[in-house]
Each structure stands twice: as C-alpha cells, then as structure tokens.
Amino acid sequence: xxxxxxxxxxxxxxxxxxxxxxxxxxxxxxxxxxxxxxxxxxxxxxxxxxxxxxxxxxxxxxxxxxxxxxxxxxxxxxxxxxxxxxxxxxxxxxxxxxxxxxxxxxxxxxxxxxxxxxxxxxxxxxxxxxxxxxxxxxxxxxxxxxxxxxxxxxxxxxxxxxxxxxxxxxxxxxxxxxxxxxxxxxxxxxxxxxxxxxxxxxxxxxxxxxxxxxxxxxxxxxxxxxxxxx
Numbered sequence: 181x182x183x184x185x186x187x188x189x190x191x192x193x194x195x196x197x198x199x200x201x202x203x204x205x206x207x208x209x210x211x212x213x214x215x216x217x218x219x220x221x222x223x224x225x226x227x228x229x230x231x232x233x234x235x236x237x238x239x240x241x242x243x244x245x246x247x248x249x250x251x252x253x254x255x256x257x258x259x260x261x262x263x264x265x266x267x268x269x270x271x272x273x274x275x276x277x278x279x280x281x282x283x284x285x286x287x288x289x290x291x292x293x294x295x296x297x298x299x300x301x302x303x304x305x306x307x308x309x310x311x312x313x314x315x316x317x318x319x320x321x322x323x324x325x326x327x328x329x330x331x332x333x334x335x336x337x338x339x340x341x342x343x344x345x346x347x348x349x350x351x352x353x354x355x356x357x358x359x360x361x362x363x364x365x366x367x368x369x370x371x372x373x374x375x376x377x378x379x380x381x382x383x384x385x386x387x388x389x390x391x392x393x394x395x396x397x398x399x400x401x402x403x404x405x406x407x408x409x410x
Contacts, residue, residue, distance in 0.1 A: 188285040195306075197285040200355045201268055201401045212401075216271075216279065220349050220397035226271035226279055240266040244337075248280075250308055250344050257340060258307060258333070268353075277347040282334065285358025285403075287369055287377045292330035304333075311336055311392075319386035331396075335387070338395045348358045351397045352378060359368035374400050 204212040205228060217224035229246055232239040243264040244254045256265070269281035284290060288334060294301055297332040305321040324332035334350050340347040369377070379388075380396050387393045 185227065194234055197268070197289060197353075197358065199354060200285055200358050201281070201283040201353065203403065204401065205269065213363050215401060216281075216353075216397075216399055217352060218400040220279065220351055221363060222279065222349065223273040223275060223383055225274050227273075228269060228271045239388055240268065241270050242266055243330075244341070245325075246270065247341075247346065250341070250346070253344075254337075254340060258336060259296065259303045261296055261300065265333060275347070280334070280338070280348065281353055282330070282350065283353045283355065285355040285365065285369070287373070288383055289329055289337055290330070290377065293327065294325040294329045298402040304336075308332060310400065311339055312386075313391045314339075314385075315390045317386045317390055317392065326384075330379060331381060333393050335385075335395065339392070342395075348395075349397060350395055352379065353398045354398065356402040358401055371402070372402050 213224045213270070216226065218359075229241060231241065243260055244251045251353070254260075258264070261346050267280050268283040269279075271279040271281070273279065294304070296304075308321040308324050311317075312321065312324070338348050338350050354369070354374045356371050356374065357368045382388050382393065385392075388397075
C-alpha cells in the first residue's frame with residue numbers, strides 16, 4: 181500500500197489524528213462514543229479493541245486478524261502483502277456491529293493510491309470491479325486506484341464482512357482544529373472545509389446515492405473546543 185506519508189503518521193504531542201483520537205478514547209470516551217453513535221445510528225456502548233504492544237507507540241490493528249472466522253479468508257480475498265489494512269480504531273457495539281474508524285486531522289491524509297506487486301494489483305482490481313458492479317457505481321477500478329484508494333479498500337473490506345453476515349460500518353472521524361501549530365502541509369481544518377472535502381471524496385469514488393454510501397458515516401469533532409469555567 182503506497183499511502184502518502186506526513187507528520188500525522190507518528191504520534192505527536194498536541195496535534196495530528198493519532199494524538200486527537202487517543203485523547204478522545206482516553207479522556208473523552210463517553211462523549212466520543214455518544215457522538216459516534218449519533219452519527220452512525222448505532223449503540224453508544226462501544227467496546228474498543230486494544231492495540232498490540234510494540235514499545236511506546238504500539239501497533240494498529242491489521243486486516244481482520246481479530247475476527248477468527250474470516251481473518252484467513254480475507255487475506256486470500258484481498259492481497260494485503262505483509263501488512264495490509266490498518267485501522268485507527270476498532271470497536272464492537274452491544275449488538276455485535278464492528279465499528280471501523282478512520283481518523284483524519286488534515287485533508288492531505290485522505291490522499292492515497294494503490295501499490296504492491298503487479299499480480300496483487302490485478303487480483304485486487306478484479307475484486308474492486310465486482311464491488312463496483314454490485315453497487316452500480318459509475319466508476320472503474322482505475323478510478324478507485326487513484327486518489328480514493330484508501331476509501332475504496334475500506335469499502336471493499338466492509339462489503340466483505342457484510343457478505344459474511346457480520347455487521348460492520350466505516351466511520352470517518354474528522355478532527356476540526358486538529359493542529360495547534362499550522363504549517364503549509366499540516367494545518368487545521370474547519371467543519372465547513374471538512375464537509376466540502378469529504379463530499380468531494382465521495383463524489384470521486386462515485387458512491388453518492390448508492391448502498392455503499394450507507395456503509396460510511398462521517399463524524400466531525402471539534403477536538404480543541406473550550407468550555408467556560410463555572
């Protein structure tokens with residue numbers, strides 16, 4: 181997978197999607213769960229799965245390694261290489277719905293394109309074409325392999341689980357005011373900018389108005405709001 185690298189790939193104090201998500205899960209979990217539940221129309225009682233230990237930063241959850249019944253079949257279905265899909269957070273609701281979180285604090289984090297060997301790309305393109313046809317998406321595998329590849333492979337993953345009768349939803353958690361110190365390449369995004377950006381992302385993927393769009397929820401969180409002192 182050839183994701184564009186930027187400062188948000190590392191956990192940094194005070195800014196970036198990893199830091200803001202860790203804040204929400206640690207210091208504001210009740211409000212975070214409630215906000216996710218309202219956006220995705222699911223139970224607010226979400227049990228978040230632990231990451232794997234790996235020193236101070238630990239390792240994100242990969243693929244469906246935490247779902248025993250499908251983890252091996254998924255790796256055959258989607259050619260993931262040595263790593264594969266990594267999730268910013270994974271939760272399970274009371275009714276067994278898996279909640280897969282993609283957290284972003286900068287619009288540049290949405291940009292992605294496909295990578296891997298020619299053989300794996302060909303195999304994954306066949307899967308993409310099946311999903312596109314199944315949901316009557318007016319795009320091609322080539323379209324999905326350009327700037328919306330990360331969204332595309334997440335949609336393929338959610339569809340795979342649904343095929344296996346496993347309830348799942350993808351939630352984009354977009355942080356407003358996610359950077360304390362802005363730079364030309366890493367800067368905070370307003371709610372209005374996020375709404376415009378994610379709409380453009382869905383338009384480029386061709387999922388607006390399709391059943392695929394219903395598999396994705398968008399949750400915009402102002403992570404640096406201040407409450408008045410009582």
